[in-house]
Amino acid sequence: SYVLTQPPSVSVAPGKTAxxxxxxxxxxxxxxxxxxxxxxxAPILIIYYDSDRPSGIPERFxxxxxxxxxxxxxxxxxxxDEADYYCQVWHxxxxxxxxxxxxxxxx
Amino acid sequence: xxxxxxxxGGLVQPGGSLRLSCTASGFTFSAYEMNWVRRAPGKGxxxxxxISSGGNDIYYAxxxxxxxxxxxxxxxxxxxxxxxxxxxDDTAVYYCAREMHGYSSDIWGQGTTVTVSS
Numbered sequence: 001s002y003v004l005t006q007p008p009s010v011s012v013a014p015g016k017t018a019x020x021x022x023x024x025x026x027x028x029x030x031x032x033x034x035x036x037x038x039x040x041x042a043p044i045l046i047i048y049y050d051s052d053r054p055s056g057i058p059e060r061f062x063x064x065x066x067x068x069x070x071x072x073x074x075x076x077x078x079x080x081d082e083a084d085y086y087c088q089v090w091h092x093x094x095x096x097x098x099x100x101x102x103x104x105x106x107x
Numbered sequence: 108x109x110x111x112x113x114x115x116g117g118l119v120q121p122g123g124s125l126r127l128s129c130t131a132s133g134f135t136f137s138a139y140e141m142n143w144v145r146r147a148p149g150k151g152x153x154x155x156x157x158i159s160s161g162g163n164d165i166y167y168a169x170x171x172x173x174x175x176x177x178x179x180x181x182x183x184x185x186x187x188x189x190x191x192x193x194x195x196d197d198t199a200v201y202y203c204a205r206e207m208h209g210y211s212s213d214i215w216g217q218g219t220t221v222t223v224s225s
Contacts, residue, residue, distance in 0.1 A: 001169070031209035031210060031211075033209065033210070033211040033212075035152070035212075037146075037152070042202060042215040042216060042217055042218055043144075043152065043202070043204075043212075043215055044215075045207075045211055045212060045213045048207070048208050048209050048211035048213075049208055049209045049211075052208070054213060084151070086151060086152050088152075088154075088210075088211070088212075089210070090209075090210035093166075094157065094166040095154060095166065095168060096142060096154040096157060096210055096212075097154065098144075098151060098152045098153065098154055099151070100151050101151035101152065
């Protein structure tokens with residue numbers, strides 16, 4: 001099975017930049033998605049195809065993917081960005097694999 | 108409004124069964140692939156199952172293979188998840204989600220809670 005590794009937690013001060021990584025073997029060859037989930041709410045797609053944003057997602061959210069690491073970058077972090085973030089890829093076994101999730105704390 | 112609404116969750120004893128439903132509105136349900144995803148208490152998102160738009164292609168995570176069955180009725184704009192031989196570790200919020208670009212899920216339901224306990 002394919003494993004995606006995320007840091008359990010990331011902390012950042014308001015107005016600063018948060019970086020959340022997603023590690024996986026040769027993940028650069030895959031299309032990576034990122035989701036945001038706040039307590040009691042359904043997940044929201046914030047990045048697809050490594051770096052594309054669905055309509056309505058602020059430009060502060062960006063993604064990149066190369067080698068064995070995909071990265072979600074949140075610029076000018078706001079209190080409302082505090083949430084759990086998940087990366088996800090499609091694997092050759094047809095599984096849709098999620099990373100373990102990263103809890104973003106805004107200090 | 109594009110929307111997915113899950114139903115059918117509840118309390119069930121270990122070894123029991125439950126059938127979840129997901130009703131779509133605001134889009135052409137029959138044109139889209141669909142997934143089931145869950146989140147157990149204190150854990151992250153876990154993909155469970157995929158079904159193609161016509162229902163011909165189906166895949167499952169190893170954790171539910173042989174116990175869960177996904178199906179759909181495009182005439183009723185509905186997706187289903189039949190869950191058998193339920194275990195305590197199946198306790199979770201279950202979401203249906205529409206699949207879009209690059210295997211992403213762009214629309215999610217609000218979730219339905221399944222609790223497996225005696």
